[in-house]
Amino acid sequence: MKIKNKLLITYTVIIFVLLIFIIFIMPDSFFLGRYKEVELPQNNTKVEHKEFVDYEIQKEELQKNNFEYEYLLLDSMGTKTYTYKCSGKISDNIESGTCESPEKFSYTESTKKEAFSKIDINYLNPRYLFELLKNIEPVKTEYQTLREYKYMTKIEDIETEIIVFTNLNEITKVEISNAYMTYIIKYNIEKVDN
Numbered sequence: 001m002k003i004k005n006k007l008l009i010t011y012t013v014i015i016f017v018l019l020i021f022i023i024f025i026m027p028d029s030f031f032l033g034r035y036k037e038v039e040l041p042q043n044n045t046k047v048e049h050k051e052f053v054d055y056e057i058q059k060e061e062l063q064k065n066n067f068e069y070e071y072l073l074l075d076s077m078g079t080k081t082y083t084y085k086c087s088g089k090i091s092d093n094i095e096s097g098t099c100e101s102p103e104k105f106s107y108t109e110s111t112k113k114e115a116f117s118k119i120d121i122n123y124l125n126p127r128y129l130f131e132l133l134k135n136i137e138p139v140k141t142e143y144q145t146l147r148e149y150k151y152m153t154k155i156e157d158i159e160t161e162i163i164v165f166t167n168l169n170e171i172t173k174v175e176i177s178n179a180y181m182t183y184i185i186k187y188n189i190e191k192v193d194n
Contacts, residue, residue, distance in 0.1 A: 052147060053169050061189055062126045062171045065090045069097075072184040075119040077156065082118050123155075123176055123183055133162060155181070 073084040088097020088107075095109035107115035122128045138149035149164040160178040164171060170190065176183040 050145065050168050052142075052166065055147070055149065055166065058166055058169075058171050059126075059130050062187060063130065065093050065126075066189065068188040070186040071099075071124065072186075073119065074182045076180045077120070078118070080118070084116070084119070124185060126174075129162070129174065129176075138164070 068089045069087065071084055071086040073082070073086075075082045075084075083101055084099055085101040086097055086099035088095060090109075093109060095112060096106070097108075097112070098104070098106045099115070105115060113121060116124075132153065133151050136151045136153055138151045141148040141150070145168050147166045149166075151162040151164070153160050153162060155176075155178060158178045158180060160176060160181075162177075163175045165173040165175075171187055173187065174183075174185045176185075
């Protein structure tokens with residue numbers, strides 16, 4: 001047993017010494033010697049820094065009313081709570097949309113007011129929304145390809161937070177929230193055929 005233990009300790013010490021020698025003493029050129037003739041590819045590609053389209057231009061584009069949208073609305077401003085889940089398209093002020101909730105129905109620009117008669121649909125209109133926010137300075141948070149503009153305002157004397165989300169090219173979402181309402185409106189301008 002003593003001989004086996006001595007051999008094991010000897011092997012451990014030899015391996016440890018070799019490891020220390022390879023890691024700390026032996027030069028890197030020893031391992032790279034056979035690769036001297038190999039030409040390493042040069043990374044000349046520049047990291048492209050993408051610029052955001054100006055926020056004012058993004059707002060103007062949205063207000064032209066050529067986009068697809070999704071609504072997820074929870075409204076308790078009145079005596080009852082109403083929930084809407086809808087999607088649609090506006091092209092040159094011609095609108096068509098369908099809702100899955102609270103019941104399945106379709107609407108156009110001429111029937112929209114009646115279809116959403118239980119809530120204030122002004123907040124679904126980008127022109128109305130940006131007119132409401134025009135004198136408020138937002139808090140801007142910028143990420144690599146996303147931006148958030150957070151506004152604080154009052155809707156019917158209730159402190160309300162409105163956040164406008166953008167990607168590099170367009171406004172993609174608006175969230176309106178207070179104690180009695182949560183509106184999430186998603187936009188897609190790029191998909192609309194002009």
